[in-house]
Amino acid sequence: MKKIIGLADCNNFFVSCEKAFRPDLNGRPVVVLSNNDGCVISRSAEVKALKIPMGIPRFKIQHEIEKYGIAVFSSNFALYGDMSNRVMSTLGRFTPDLEQYSIDEAFFNAGAVPVIRDNLTEAGKQIRAYILKTTGIPVSIGFATSKTLAKLANYYVKKHTEYGGVLDLTDDEMKQKLLYICPLSDIWGIGKQLYEKLIQMKIKTPADLAASDYIRMGKKFGVNMQKTIMELNGISCYDFIENPAPRKSIMHSSTMGTPSSMFEIVSQAICGHISAAAESMRKDSQKTCCLTIFYRTGVFKSSGDFFSASRSQTFCTPVSDTRILMHSGIRLLQQTWKQGYQISKVGIILSELVSEEHTQMSMFSNTEQTVQNERLMKVIDSINSSDKGRVFFLGQGINKPWSSVRKFQSPRYTTNWNEIIRVK
C-alpha cells in the first residue's frame, strides 16, 4: 500500500475561532494577542495583506489598529482548545488514523482510506467543506508521501486560494514546481540559523536542498537535516505517531500584569502556576519527581539591573499533591530571593514525570495518608472542572495581582453557560 500522508491545518486558527462566533467580523481585519496582550500571535487574511508581521508587539501597531479598524482580541485558550477538539473529532469521522500534531493541525493516514486515497483532491475538498460547515473553521489540506512535503503543500495552498484549499503533492510535477518556487525558510525543520548557514553554502531553494548530498549534510548538521533532505525527496522518515508518548514535562509561566519586587506577590504567582500545572498533570494521570521554579526581571527594560534565578528540587517519591509542590516552591523561592528587583516573569516546570500506575506499584506510595491526599486532589479537580478556580489554595493569593492583563477577552462561548452565544 502506497504511503500517503494528509495534513489538515486550520487557517489563521485563533482568529478563525473568534470569527466563528462573530459573523460581523467577516471581511474585517482581526488579530489575536499573546498573553498579557503583548504580541500579535494570529492574523486574519486582511491583516496579513496589511503586511503586519507575526509576533509584533501591539504597541508598535497601535496606529494601524486605529487607522484600519482592526478588531483586537486577547487570547482565549479555553475557546481555542474546545474548537480544536471539535475540528479534530470532525476530521476523525473521515479517517481513523489521526495524529494531532498541534492545537490546529493533524496528520492523517490518507493511504489507508480507499475513498480518500483514490481521489485525493476531491476527498480533501469534501472533508474541508464538512469541517467548515460543522465547526465554522476553515482548514487547508495537503497530501504527499512525507510529512515535510505535506507541510509544504499546506504552506503553498494557504497562499494560493485558486486551489480551493487542497493540494495533492503526490503528483511529481507539482512537487518539483513547489521545490523550485517556495522559499527555503518555509521548509519544516529549517529555522533561522540553519537557513543562514544553508544560504552561505549556496543552497538557496528547497530544490537545492533536496539535491544535496544527504550523507555529507547529515554529518555537518545532524540527523534531522538528513531526514529533511530525504523527506523532500518523498522518502518518509517521520512515521505516524498513533499513540503519542505522555508528556515529559509541564511548564507554566507568565509575564506579570504588573511587575513586583514583593516576595509575597512573586510567591503567589509561583503557587498559582504550580496549582495550574499540577491540575493539568493529574488530568493526564501523571506525577512529578522534579519541580523547578524560575523568575526574572524584565529583559526589555533599559534601566535597572537584570536579575534572574532558577532552582530545582527533586523528590524521592513521585508527587501529585499541589500542597507539597507549593510548599517546596515557596522554599525554593526563599533560597534564591534577593530584595530590590522588579520581577516581571515567573514560572515553574514539573519534570521527570511518571505515570500514576507506575508509582502505585512502588512500596512507598500506598500509605493511608497518600491515598487520602490523592482523594482530596481528585475532589478539588472535579469541583474546578465545572467552574475553574472555584476552589483554590490561599498560597495563590485572593486578588491575583500577578495575573496577566487581558483587556480584549472574548466570551467563553463554548465552555461557560453564562457566556454562551445568544441568538435574537
Place this chain on the structure above:
DNA sequence: TCTGGGGTCCTAGGACCC
C-alpha cells in the same frame, strides 16, 4: 508605558569508569 507560552529533540563536552 507596552515585546507570549509550551513543548521536543539533538549535540557537545565534562565526569567518571575500567
Place this chain on the structure above:
DNA sequence: TCTGGGGTCCTAGGACCC
C-alpha cells in the same frame, strides 16, 4: 624515550516547532 583509549552517563544549551 615513550604517558591510552573506549565507553557511559549526565547536563546545559541550542535549535526547532506551534
